[in-house]
Amino acid sequence: MTITPPALSVFESLESEVRSYCRGWPAVFDRAQGSYMYDEDGHRYLDFFAGAGALNYGHNNPVLKRALIDYIERDGVTHGLDMGTTAKRAFLESFQNTILRPRDLPYKVMFPGPTGTNAVEAALKLARKVKGRESIVSFTNAFHGMSLGALAVTGNSMKRAGAGIPLVHGTPMPFDNYFDGTVEDFLWFESLLEDHGSGLNKPAAVIVETIQGEGGINVARAEWLRALAELCERQDMLLIVDDIQMGCGRTGAFFSFEEAGITPDIVTLSKSIGGYGLPMSLTLFKPELDIWEPGEHNGTFRGNNPAFVTSAAALDTYWADGQMEKQTIARGEQVEQSLRAIAQEHPELGADVRGRGLVWGMEFTDKPRASAVCKRAFELGLLIETSGPESEVVKLLPPLTISPEELDEGLRILARAVRETA
Amino acid sequence: MTITPPALSVFESLESEVRSYCRGWPAVFDRAQGSYMYDEDGHRYLDFFAGAGALNYGHNNPVLKRALIDYIERDGVTHGLDMGTTAKRAFLESFQNTILRPRDLPYKVMFPGPTGTNAVEAALKLARKVKGRESIVSFTNAFHGMSLGALAVTGNSMKRAGAGIPLVHGTPMPFDNYFDGTVEDFLWFESLLEDHGSGLNKPAAVIVETIQGEGGINVARAEWLRALAELCERQDMLLIVDDIQMGCGRTGAFFSFEEAGITPDIVTLSKSIGGYGLPMSLTLFKPELDIWEPGEHNGTFRGNNPAFVTSAAALDTYWADGQMEKQTIARGEQVEQSLRAIAQEHPELGADVRGRGLVWGMEFTDKPRASAVCKRAFELGLLIETSGPESEVVKLLPPLTISPEELDEGLRILARAVRETA
Amino acid sequence: MTITPPALSVFESLESEVRSYCRGWPAVFDRAQGSYMYDEDGHRYLDFFAGAGALNYGHNNPVLKRALIDYIERDGVTHGLDMGTTAKRAFLESFQNTILRPRDLPYKVMFPGPTGTNAVEAALKLARKVKGRESIVSFTNAFHGMSLGALAVTGNSMKRAGAGIPLVHGTPMPFDNYFDGTVEDFLWFESLLEDHGSGLNKPAAVIVETIQGEGGINVARAEWLRALAELCERQDMLLIVDDIQMGCGRTGAFFSFEEAGITPDIVTLSKSIGGYGLPMSLTLFKPELDIWEPGEHNGTFRGNNPAFVTSAAALDTYWADGQMEKQTIARGEQVEQSLRAIAQEHPELGADVRGRGLVWGMEFTDKPRASAVCKRAFELGLLIETSGPESEVVKLLPPLTISPEELDEGLRILARAVRETA
């Protein structure tokens, strides 16, 4: 496939230099359906990126699309702030029935604004308010968002520099396996907590991703997560799981922490919770933490009703039974096999393959190779991105609804891209 | 009209205590069209709130609705991060042609995430980065958002307390007319800036609303805004106009600062920029400030393409000529006359009437009266809210597309509500 | 008198560029007695600076000298940390008997370390601990010290820049007469406190100097101080009077706030409290504020026993009756007359004369003139310094023990220096 770089004039002349994805993928996308996107020149791209995890049910999923158009057609409330609406009620009922009740999760539901960083800001505010302490512990290579509260617990130094103020009240700790297993889990963290002379400000909470997506597909082991949950309880700190990228079934189960058998105090959801790629987010917390004043946190778009409609449709369609979880795990095995085959085919790469469910990463010891692979994949019609602090990991986030054949097609392109960038 | 309080069970049992509007308006809204919302019991409400300014073109505006449904039907890209898409290009071109060029505004356009607070966070980051200073000056009773960066320059003490950390790097200055004209404008601010011993950390920027909506419909005079712009230039500070609530034609002109004849360095837009009540926001800035690194600020939902579609449709429909501005000013005169008549009818209220375009406030010296009026108005079928630090101001934000008859209907209900709360 | 600039080699080669007084007074001082200092070339200088207020009883005051030598001779404890010592007990008893009891002041006494900035740090810590709030209000052109806590409430921008971190948790308010009487006292401050939407973080305390020495001899009126004390009480903020430079009789009464008839919650003393120019400081506070944990604030030199000895001797000698206060006021009148005569002689100067007791300032509208006058005075054998944000004020701080003749001598030199710098 030959792609003629399109005239990007208005993007280049008018849009800020901050733009990024459009640089790596110099196309103008027009339509999208299921696992594919189409640019305006008619090229087709298989999407192994899925809106950075916001499109678990594929592009313009027909079931959700039907519900969405019906709602718009009938003049359902579009913008509802935090008023009661029928769409919001339907969402709350679906969420309770398909997600919370079957998992015996006691959470209250907060609509903190429609983006992930809003959900994280609300989570951190609540944790600080409940515990009366300012400090939050996060982990190396964490990513939690771009507003100042969330950015302070995010690792990436380039993004942190954008703050323009010193980012304080956060302390990073080593994520699982940070020292390749040579150091006991939580040795440093627990020592600081137990030592009255350590100089660590006692944290209100710990915020963690079960798998760090932006940080390089770093997968925390279930036992590490359990030990973290126990540490939090022992030390009177709240445990916040930021499930924005890994929740909504990405790892198999609806919540990525289910496998570990833990119940975090606070959970953030966004990205795929709206189902159709529409802005929506949730902050969930144990009922005893619900000490908010009415309106103490708010936001104009926290009642994005079209998203409630597609969200409820997605929950009812995909989460009424355990089918989705099983399918994701099966598809994940397919991915893992192919990635391991690629790694085996190229022992010189020293590639590390890791993941869970339908999130996978392949780290290259020759770091720039990862970007070269993604660039070549794009030319070959596959959308795939890097992650990690030095963009050294090729990250696979296909839609959960992808067929085995589509998956195979993408994995073959990836194998070819690896080969052709040797 | 008698309203039976509906069963709110799932809202009460599952949604967080942080919910607010649904407390004052105990209804479950189902449909909305133009200036009206309808609850599930079939009651009709005239909407003088308009999504807190996010619905300037009315609910489910048919022109935008058509464009939106067409886009969804044809599987246009829904979720695009910051990739180039045809919908984004169309929006950028409309924005350039209908808004920037005719006003000779040189701005670069940034998509900082789809909410107002994202736009403010990006504006503050950029100002700090450009100037290499941390401090920002805001004004008494300012409202800029709920994430930590924006909250630090917001006045409301209850909302600030929600942060759970000390909010620093911001200093409040008196808004226009804070001392009823007894003190010279900027006497305090300029004295601090010019006195090397004042203890004020030199600000990177000043952030201001031309009319403070949440703060109580406090209207800055054009000459005050001009003097502020000159002060900023003289003192090497950037001027940020937060036009999230007052932009998009709310005061008549598209940008609320046009009347003052100033060109801010940075402008934030959100709420009605998407046209249909869909989450969208922009940060605009002079090209020489565009020193962002690619991806230094990002966000999953910054490419909400359905909003680009409705936004472009709104711009093309309403802003290709000066019709909208004229109409808003005419409607505003209608509102002003009625409010002044109400005030005259009730001299005992000592009511202060203020506003511009289609944003108006009526302040009650007997502060709780304002909430009582809104409560009674709701019972009479009018959605109207209070604002101000003690909720002492009844705030009118009808859709700009409201007909003179609808406006009259709402103003008559308001007059009755005032009368019946005496 | 002609002064040969001495060889300053080791000062210039070895001492840091941060040194300052030695630049304006290029002499090497050797001996000092009463109101005079002597350099190693035998030149005599009348001292109108008195260790920036640390030598109220003159240089090497013979009464204190005797006590000091006796104590050293008999091997009294020199360094006592915060152990009980006979010298410390004697000081505490003298302080109670000559200062606290006669004034009916209920204060507890804390030894926070031997410098003024230590005393301020302890005062701010305690205020924050008691009130559970972080913010402190200070005033324009305040000076409270150089360690980070004290520096954050100090006005001077050059000194603030030295911090290397953003100085936060402090907000400056206008000192008395900041707007030449055109604005009502505390209009801005009280408005911010009473407005729930002001954005001011509620302060734990207000810290104030009754006369700002470094800030330019700005004299707060008694009624302003009383109004401030009332405001603090009304608004549940602690009032801290930093009496480091103006206490110990500088303004007449032992505490500079006595004239106003107020009882601050916390008072800091340093400079002349040791009597002999030896490092010592105190933080005083109402007993109900004494919620310190043992050792929660400490410092190696907080038990500088030689200073306790000279301090007690000074208190017993000078403060057992009201003589000192009367004499200071009389000497002050002598200074005022002379300064006013100088101002009258030079109407072109537009000089402003202000002060109280034995602290006086003369502000020059031609700002560099103040430094020129001090330079010429030095050549003529008078040590006198400038203050104010632009060093525009000649500041007179003679020892309180100065004789009328010495005072006259200095004032005549000053008059000549003014004349000769025309």
Next chain:
Amino acid sequence: MTITPPALSVFESLESEVRSYCRGWPAVFDRAQGSYMYDEDGHRYLDFFAGAGALNYGHNNPVLKRALIDYIERDGVTHGLDMGTTAKRAFLESFQNTILRPRDLPYKVMFPGPTGTNAVEAALKLARKVKGRESIVSFTNAFHGMSLGALAVTGNSMKRAGAGIPLVHGTPMPFDNYFDGTVEDFLWFESLLEDHGSGLNKPAAVIVETIQGEGGINVARAEWLRALAELCERQDMLLIVDDIQMGCGRTGAFFSFEEAGITPDIVTLSKSIGGYGLPMSLTLFKPELDIWEPGEHNGTFRGNNPAFVTSAAALDTYWADGQMEKQTIARGEQVEQSLRAIAQEHPELGADVRGRGLVWGMEFTDKPRASAVCKRAFELGLLIETSGPESEVVKLLPPLTISPEELDEGLRILARAVRETA
């Protein structure tokens, strides 16, 4: 020896609850000479505390005493701010000739105020100013002072809580041997520095004590210090050695870092630098760092001339040759042998013995035992203190001038105290 608890009334009634040493040692001390203190009831105490390291040359050392009295007798300048004085010149020359030149140390000398915390504040300010970064790395169980800048890099949680504001801009790292050798040195610190996604704000400087006195006599190995110095150089961070307690010969060499063969960028000295227990401190730094503005940091008592006199006398007397260093090391061996004998005599204690030169610690696994031992030692006429985060270490800091017999006497009392608290 039986000690009648003296009447402590004025201490109890007037002095703040913050007092601490006087609680553990309920005596009123009157005189002191060499290694002994005497209370007013005539009891004698052997001093193994030495003013927390401020009395390395013993109490009221006769050589220094002579110089001090002579200076006072002849009316030498007592209080000199930062004017040039003969006493200051003599000190600078002695310091250059006896300390800097023989060690080939290029430092500029700053007088930052007379206390240790002043010296640390100045060091941190300068490091931040030079590097343009805010963050400082300190170590677990560090102690650097009580003013806010120094407190932020101090470990003790009780002391940190006294700040009343969140202490930020500092990050603790594990001190040498924090994990009993199970973890590679600097594994965590260097990983964070090299990982662009770690979330660590790049530090301006690292501040370290070679032996942590307050932290529990934790002795850094020379190779650890060298590796730290190399890490600082490699990572463009300044190395600050806080030698306030361990400098001035406490560990043998004048500077405690000499043994490691490193040259820190900045060094702080206080405590024994004045020789006689008089308040004095220095901040030393490489000449290329001397970018201070004149007066950018200042302090009333930074020219404590009596301390300059005793300091110069101490340097000339004790540091003109290598005698002092040799003697200290010999005395240290005597201490070590006795402590190890005590430990051997009581294997049930699991006591850990550690130290260098004349600073030693004995850690008790039964933590409260350490305080019990000190209490019993006091009753037996020995002043000795605990340190460590839980006061679990008995700390020995005898004067460096102590005789072998006195040392033996004290060690015998200590052995008895250990025995009698079994």
